[in-house]
Amino acid sequence: MQLSYLNEPSILYDLQYRYNxxxxxxxxGPVLVAINPFKKVPLYGNNYIEAYKRKATESPHVYAITDRVIREQDEVNQSIIISGxxxxxxxxxxxxxMQYLAALGGGSGIEYEILKTNPILEAFGNAKTLRNDNSSRFGKLIEINFxxxxxxxxxxIQTFLLEKSRAVQCNExxxxxxIFYQLCGGAPPSLRGNYWLYTLFHFC
Structure with a gap:
């Protein structure tokens, strides 16, 4: 936001400098650029959530974007688009x-049920790729009501663009x-072959 010249080289240099x-x-501007650190970074948790709720910090963060969206909605629907x-x-x-939303609008218990859906959706829509062991192979629209x-x-929650071809063909x-591996991993050895074929057939 404070760069004298807003161009691609200066932005890339700034991103690299901050990442290091x-x-x-x-x-x-209104966009938050996030770079995957590929390691755990101490930027999350209750202490950070409270700091952004109290406006004690204005450092760029997902919490800050989420806080702004929820506080500026003024009875108008808001969206957060996450792409990359x-x-x-x-x-x-x-x-x-979603964790920040749950902390900000908590108390009903529903927020934790929403968070619990992630592992289920990931089981049916995430797969291992050459870049990522837990890559989403589908799109997801989460509409949260307050x-x-x-x-x-x-x-x-609406899902779309599921990569169906992955169910029958994968690259090396x-x-x-x-879900295929989870079902087979949890089944007795005598049933693993049957479960695999049954699951594959019904998934397609």
Whole structure:
């Protein structure tokens, strides 16, 4: 935001400089640029959530974007669009945003049920690719509803663009959807072959 010259070389240099200091978030106008650190960084949790809720910090963060969206909605629907290449961290970023929403509009218990849907959706829609062991191979629209008091009252999740070809054909070094391996891994050896064929048939 404070660059004298806003062009591609200066932005890339700034991103690299911040990344080398474990500052993985950078604000570019209304857009938050996030770079996958490929390691754990101490930027999340209750202490950080409280800091952004109290406006004690204004550092670029998913929490800050989510906080702004929820506080500026003024009875108008708002959207957060998370996009990027495979392995960029879109799925994790969506989880982080939902955790903040749950903390901000908590109290009903529904927010935790929404968060629990992620592993189920990932089992049926995520797979191992050459870039990422847990790559989303589908799109997801999560619509979260709030009550008049600001608490989460419900949610609707729509999935689209599922990569169906992955169910029957994978490149070398890749895998199909996690659910196949989870079912086979949990089944007795005598049933693994049957489960695999049954699951594959019904999934297609």
């Amino acid at each position: 200091q474990n500052m993985i978030y950078t604000k570019v 290449e495979s392995g960029a961290g879109k799925t994790v970023t969506a989880k982080i945003a 009550s008049e008091t600001g608490k989460i009252s419900g949610a609707n 070094g890749e895998r199909t959807y996690h």
